[in-house]
Amino acid sequence: MSATATILVVDDEPDFELLVTQRFRRSIRSGELVFHFARDGEEALEMLRRVPGIDLVLTDINMPRMDGLTLLLRLPEVDPQLRAVIVSAYGDMANIRTGMNRGAFDFVTKPVDFDDLTVTLNRAVDHIRSVRAALQARDALLAVQEELAVARRMQLAILPQPLPDTPSRELRGFMQAAREVGGDFYDFFHLPDGRLGLVIADVSGKGVSAALFMAVTRTLLRMVALSGDDPAQCLSTVNDLLAADNPELMFVTAHYAVLDPATGLLEYASAGHPPPLLIGAGDAPRELAGCDGIMLGIEPGYEYPLRRLTLAPGDVLFLFTDGVTEAVDPANRFFGKERLAEALACHRGLQCPDVLAAVVREVTEFAGSAPQADDITCLALRYLNAGS
CATH class of the missing domain: 3.40.50.2300 (Response regulator)
Structure with a gap:
């Protein structure tokens, strides 16, 4: 002894x-x-x-x-x-x-x-x-699991509540963490000038550390966005703030878009995030162009390019994290961008909640018995017509 x-x-x-x-x-x-x-x-x-x-x-x-x-x-x-x-x-x-x-x-x-x-x-x-x-x-594990459950409830609580549909747009989001807590998030909010901000992001890593970094990033993005900066300026500012105090060298991929419901003008900037897909009335889903900025938190002083696109009535913008396209089946094959585009094309006439449900269902059925390896997060916006 x-x-x-x-x-x-x-x-x-x-x-x-x-x-x-x-x-x-x-x-x-x-x-x-x-x-x-x-x-x-x-x-x-x-x-x-x-x-x-x-x-x-x-x-x-x-x-x-x-x-x-x-x-x-x-x-x-x-x-x-x-x-x-x-x-x-x-x-x-x-x-x-x-x-x-x-x-x-x-x-x-x-x-x-x-x-x-x-x-x-x-x-x-x-x-x-x-x-x-x-x-x-x-007992320690049970305590950790309880803390993770609390963290998960807190994480879900900071996701935005669905916004009421308006004559100009529909909007819904979905997130399913691979663990008790995850690093993905989405956000949407009204800007002071009547426009609508949309954010989707993915923090490196999993678990509590990713969730904490996610919460910090979300707070910074919303704070800077509400100050009036355009999407590119917003990402540049948040990137500088994260890079200035990041001892763990974590990073975030993000896409931030701003919709003017009166005109359909969409301004956006991307930080190393998978390009959103645009589904037109009769066209095949296509990626938004110019989504080529670097990830947030890596290199201070980076200037993100600002892109513009005018949505037509009926267009659907689908934002997602790589947990969707990189979901694997039991044979270790990826769900992939092609399957995602096919799923969106098949369900183009559905309302946003149904579009999300259909995509998540197809990803889940594809994965089958394979464990979920990454958070699954997506955001769907349907532009209806010019209005407030």
């Missing part, structure tokens, strides 16, 4: 206490072993409640007031993980069997062989500590 082990010896024979302290005197002096002694089961229970940290009970069977077999039944009241080694005469196998059935870890016979007792105590204490370590690890 590498650390101090505390053992409670329960025996009504005073000579046994003296014998134990003599035989283990070197271990006691070195601090490897600490012994406590009780004369019967009643005194043992009282001591267990009073003295913390007892690792093991070594108990005789035949004692006054409360015998060792009754004590075995009472030990779980004090500590369900506490174990005992019983001491009995070799010929008393019936009591030894009863003791083992009542949860004794092992037994030693009288007259006690102290070499055998040492091995038995070492093995019993190591077992108990392994069990306790496993339980502590389980």
Whole structure:
């Protein structure tokens, strides 16, 4: 035993206490072993409640007031993980069997062989500590899982609530994290001049660190966007802010677009993100041009190019993260851009919530039994006609 082990010896024979302290005197002096002694089961229970940290009970069977077999039944009241080694005469196998059935870890016979007792105590204490370590690890895992569940609820809470449809547009978003919390996010918000801002982004990595970086990035993007900067200026400012304090060298891919519902003008800029797809009334889905900026948080001072496009009534803009196109099936094949374009073409007449549901359903069916490796996030905007 590498650390101090505390053992409670329960025996009504005073000579046994003296014998134990003599035989283990070197271990006691070195601090490897600490012994406590009780004369019967009643005194043992009282001591267990009073003295913390007892690792093991070594108990005789035949004692006054409360015998060792009754004590075995009472030990779980004090500590369900506490174990005992019983001491009995070799010929008393019936009591030894009863003791083992009542949860004794092992037994030693009288007259006690102290070499055998040492091995038995070492093995019993190591077992108990392994069990306790496993339980502590389980409790720690449960605590982490609860914290992750709270983090997931918080992450979902910061996603925007659906905006009511207007005569000029429909808009819906969807996110399904690969873990309890993820690094993807989408956002949409009204700008002071009546235009509509749309953001989709993907933070490097997974788990809590990605979720925290995601929350920071979302806050910065919305703050800068609401100040009035165009999409390119907004990404440049956020990039500088993230790169200035990024010791973990995390990065974000993002696409930010601004729609003027009165004219259909769409201004946008991209930071290393997969280009959104535009689905026209009769055309095959096509990627937005000019989505070639670098990822956010890597290189300060980068100037993102601003692009413009005028949407026609009925056009659908589909923004997504690579968790959609890089979903894999059991044969490790990607869902891919071609399948995504085909799915959007097949469902071009649906409303935005139904478009999202159809795409996610096709991705899920394609993946089958393969585990989800990345967050799946998408955003659909249908431009209807000029208006407010």
